[in-house]
Amino acid sequence: MERKSPTKWLPLLTMVAVGILFVISDLTYAQITDTTWTSTNFKKAVYFRTTAVKTPKSEKNATFTITAVDNYVLYINGDSVGTNTDGDWKTAETWTVKPPKGQPIEIAVKVINSGIYHEGSGFIIDGYIEATKENILTGISPAWRYTHENIKDWTTADYSGELWQDAYVVDISDSVLKSIENLEDTQALPVGDGTETCSPLPADSGKVVLSSVSSGVNLALGKYVTDMKGDEVESVTDGELFGPACYWSSVVPEAMGFYLKIDLGVPQILQRIRILPQSLDKNTFVPDTASYIKGYSIRISLDDVSYEEVLLNLFNEDPVVDTTFTPTPGRYVKVVVAAIDNINKVIIGDIEVYGTGYVQQGVYTSAPIDFGTSEEKNFGKVVWKADIPSGSKLTMQFRSGAPLDASGQWEWSKWSEPSVAASGKIFYALEPRRYFQYRANLFTSDPMITPKLKQVTAYYSTVPLARRAYGSVTAVKDTLPNEVEVGSEVSYIYTVQAQLDEKSLGFNKLVILTPTASYVDSVDTNGVVLTEGVDYVDSTTSEAIVIRFTHPIMHSIDALNVHFRASLFLDANDFPGYLALQTQSVSTNSQYLEENVTAGRSWTIYTYGYVGEVLEADKVRVEPNPLSPNGDGICDYTVIKFTIAKLDEPRRVSIKIFDLNGTVVWKKDMLKRADVYQEKWDGKDLDGELVPPGLYIYQIDVDADENCKPVTGTVVVVY
Known part of the structure; x- marks a missing residue:
């Protein structure tokens, strides 16, 4: 396994297993937040202290398992009980001591970074009483602190003074210190040979680039x-x-x-x-x-x-x-x-x-990447490294899946939308699953340059929230359950079926991604109606239904139903969703739902009927009209209500109000997709001053296509 700095674990260690701690000083933390931090800052010793207040009830052996970024010395109650100088943070050592009965355990760790192996001064530690398996580190008070000063008797002296600082501590789980490689929730994947119109750089450089134009290829053939x-x-x-x-x-x-x-x-x-x-x-x-x-x-x-x-x-x-x-x-x-x-x-x-030079564009698709048979993986974000010169572009897509049978047929999720967010993209995936695949789309407007994809890293966890979780939506109407009239408000039921076992973490949050604004009416589980504010909190936004449950759901559930209303404007309207487990101390990797396609179910609702334009004048309302913004609480503002249809991606929408001289007195620009919208105008101009009474002209413009005409009308201001 490739050697990595433990600082790279920080974004991944999100689940809690009480007592296993990752502790670092500000030096390591600074490396994460400040990319200009240099390695010379790490060539020093850092002294860590804490006190375990859960004292042994009898004189029993206590076991500590520890590893550090470089070298370390472990002290218990002032005595050195173990040291390691191999610089290998992937292997942990176990030390056994017999702390005195009924007394607090003073724990001290000196981490020495030589600058040879890694950058950082962090360590990982676990400790428990052998006979009772009671964890020693569940009640440390005060928390871990550190200093760079070699203070006299630092292993037992008071460490509350100004020379000491609070250490950065992360609880971690799903890991065994005897096998530190399990802490790595990433798998670095250097890209391989190119296909189609992409090719690797020479000498096994591990980069994907656009193919070179061969000097012997006739570019005009068939043109x-x-x-x-x-x-x-x-x-x-x-x-x-x-x-x-x-x-x-x-x-x-x-x-x-x-x-x-x-x-x-x-x-x-x-x-x-x-x-x-x-x-x-x-x-x-x-x-x-x-x-x-x-x-x-x-x-x-x-x-x-x-x-x-x-x-x-x-x-x-x-x-x-x-x-x-x-x-x-x-x-x-x-x-x-x-x-x-x-x-x-x-x-x-x-x-x-x-x-x-290079061809203008190309696509590279990786082979299916096997993440192992021990546990199916719950995929998180994906990051990648690339050189993208000005004038070139690289987008990435991802999917997950598994073989259906020995015949070579595969079950794959849909490719995610192309993304340029190299710092981290969470993609829709079938979860949990064993296989992962990525696709790189390369483009250049300058034939002498090419983007270069160098590395792809996928984050995952091995403990899913649910063994399987499915979602589907049904329209509550007498006709076909998944067809509704375009633009009409209809009631729907979104049903989640979740299969949990003893290894599942459970969930307390359900997110349903909606194509238009939706409004929750009620929630029930297996026919039992839940009480809003007691059993759940509705945190729905204009783009998603968000239900947060007061108590985590830790068992299988046949039907978790969310009843809601929405008006749909696309030909096909999808409602994917995901589960999450979030508390004050825990935030796990979310798990996407699979579409339930049994018995004619789906999470897609289709519309019928005619929508003539993206923006139709007869669906624009301005009420009240006239408005009287005099502060008496009556007609102090008007609401401009309009409907956008046919747009599945956000486009620029502009609302302007002109006086009769053609001067813009107020405007608002926004990005909107298909939905019904309302915007308020309080009779004030761009400087926040009330406009004079009179006749004004409003204009709504959607940047959709050349056939989408602005809608105009009049609004009156009186005092």
Whole structure:
């Protein structure tokens, strides 16, 4: 296993197992919060102290298991009981002592960082009474403290003074100190060989990059070609030189300025072109030495507007043109007739274009990654390392799954949406599962550069909240249960079925992601109605139903039902969800629900009916109108209510209010998706001053497409 600094454990240690502690000084903590912290700051000793107030009731052996970032010395009641100098934090040592009966146990740890092995001054410790298995570290008072000063008798002296500081302590679980590698909730995965249009860097560098353009690949083959009249010409990029339809002809000898334009589809770095004449033989290439191009200009453009002439030959005597030029970026290539003989028409059999650099875009999909058979994994966030030069882009997608059977069929979750959040992306996954897969989407607008994916790290836990958890939604209506009229408010039941066993942690939070704002009416479990404020708290937002249960659910449940109302505006409306366990001291990795597709169930609701526009004028309401913002509590503000349809992703929405001179007196910009919205205007301008009485014009504009027109109307202000 790769050696890692324990500072990287901190974001992962979220579950509590009382008594197993990860303790660090501010030096290690600073490394996390300040990326400029240098390794020289760690080459020193740190002295840690605490007192176990749960004293032994009899003189029994106490066992301490400990490991540190580098070297350590363990003291109990002032006596050195164990030391380690191997610098290997992955292996822990166990020390046995017999503390005095009925007295507090003074625990001291000196951590010495030599700067050779790791950066940091943290250690991990566990302690218990052998006979009773009572944990010694469950009642430490005060908490762990540390100092950088070698204070006299520091192992037993008072440590409440100003020279001592509070240590950063993390309770950890799902780990065994005798096998410290279990503390690693990450698996670093250097990416492997490339596929399709991505390739690895040489010398096993472990990076994925865009494929290089081969100097022997004809970039023009099969590409779209037009002549100077705009007519399509297929024959000059088809790779065929034989036959009556395998060439382009100017028809007349007076062809000066005639041209053919090739669209390569994507920008490339171009450096070579071949212009082939027609063949006089149908089986063997015999170049036409009369009608070949006598002079030519090669012009290249990125936008089909501004062209650069990269080559000009007014005296061409070679029927087969094969020439190179300075590497030039371009997508469009024009071959212009620049000289004629006034006798022969110009006939071109084929045009070939060659380049260098990188292809514009590519996709790399990893092989299924096996996380082991011991326990299925509950996946958390994924982070990745990449070099992304300006002008390039990298997005990542993820999924989880498992083989269905020995036939090679797989059960996979849907690919997550492309993400650029390299610092951490939590993705929807089938959980718990054994296999993980990622997909890298690479793009560059500059053919001479490429993004480089260097490493992917997946966070996971081995103890799920539930062995399996399923979700489905049903519309409460007489007709088809999963079809509703678009825009109408309908009642729904979201049902969660959870299977828990003795290893499951349980959950106290349910989140249902909603396509529009939803309103919870009630919650019941197995037919028993729960009381809001007593059994649960409704923390629903405009994007999710959030139910927090007062007491964790620790057993299997056949039907946890959430009754809610919503108006839907998309053709297909999905309601995925996840479970979580959150308390003041614990925040676990959430677990996504699986879609329950048994007996015709689903978490998708489909709509029927007609919605003409993204924003429809007849669904805009401004009430009250007029408004009278005089502070008397009556009509002091107006509410602009509008409906957005068809948008499954947030788009920019702007509301503006103009006076009759066309001046904007108030505006609000926001990002909205399909839903019903209400925005208040209190009669004040952009400076917070009340506007004069009179007639005003409102405008609602959605940045959707060119056919989405703004909606305007009037609102009156009176005093």
